[in-house]
Amino acid sequence: MxxxxxxxxxxxxxxxxxxxxxxxxxxxxxxxxxxxxxxxxxxxxxxxxxxxxxxxxxxxxxxxxxxxxxxxxxxxxxxxxxxxxxxxxAGDSRIDIGTFQSVSSTLLPPIIRRLRDEHPGCDLRLVEAELDQPEVGDLDLLFFDGRPGGGTEYRKLLDDRYVLVARQGDFPAGPVRLKQLDGLPLVAYPPICDQGRMENALQNKGIRPTIVFRTAGNEALLSMVRAGLGAALMPLLAARGAGAFNPGLVADGNHSGAAAYLAGDQELLTVHELRPALPPREIFLLWKAGRTQSPLARRAIEVSVAIAADTTSALDSACPSDD
Structure with a gap:
């Protein structure tokens, strides 16, 4: 030889x-x-x-x-x-990442920027889907808004609390009581992922809003709120990603539990905390158990945890929960 x-x-x-x-x-x-x-x-x-x-x-x-x-x-x-x-x-390799829309528009952009700055030669591939069950498959990493399934390892990134998004004037400033949602016209997501769990939590409390429109699109949901079709129960991260509010611009400078924001010349919206609060949507980063990860995948996990912590702080500052 x-x-x-x-x-x-x-x-x-x-x-x-x-x-x-x-x-x-x-x-x-x-x-x-x-x-x-x-x-x-x-x-x-x-x-x-x-x-x-x-x-x-x-x-x-x-x-x-x-x-x-x-x-x-x-x-x-x-x-x-x-x-x-x-x-x-050194981190100049390829990783495939599964994501969903509110993560794609909020968490992922700063994560990608940091990884590309650190590793200019890295190859990042993204696949977006709204999954009812975590399906890691051949992906290196998967962002998922629900409890991890078997055969996976994970890091919890954040608790994404639910808020009520409505047109200005539809509700008084301040938190909205859950009982006020009973019979209320709502635009909503399809009853998959965490949406189904949230709606079950409302029903268990005897609260049954009237669902007048369902869509998987965050922007479409807010467009219908602005049009007056109904209010929306949204995770705060999804509301931010769809432009419902601008973190750092709180109307009238008060933290009364309802913050009003204007995007361009669109209808002014208010973001209300709920009392009592609904269980938050949990967002996790998953990967297949037992799979050897590349240095880039390991670094992506570290960066995701850091960005999620920064995002949580920004959301809490923009729309305090008053807990």
């Missing part, structure tokens, strides 16, 4: 024309180079160099030329593989 270190010695002797200069280039003793060439000649089954002796340069034999040509290709491939492994270990 041909060994790379023997092929490297062959290339050095051919380039330098002597065993002594090849040894100096490689940082070996001349006897070590001679031993490596001898081992290579034994494997190849013949002499690889003519050795005229004295000051004359050694000359590669026809067999040596064949071995050298293929040996240089193997050495180049080994060098390329080493470089690729080094880039992989």
């Amino acid at each position: 041909f060994e790379l270190r023997h092929l490297a010695a062959l290339a050095a002797v051919a380039d330098e024309g002597s065993f002594g200069r090849a040894a100096a280039r490689l940082g070996y003793t001349q006897s070590t180079v001679s031993q490596q060439i001898a081992a290579l000649e034994k494997t190849a089954g013949g002499a690889l160099f003519d050795r005229p002796g004295g000051p004359n340069a050694v000359r590669i034999t026809p067999l040596g030329a064949v071995v050298l040509a293929h040996g240089r290709e193997l050495l180049a491939k080994a060098e390329a593989m080493t470089a690729a492994v080094d880039r992989f270990q």
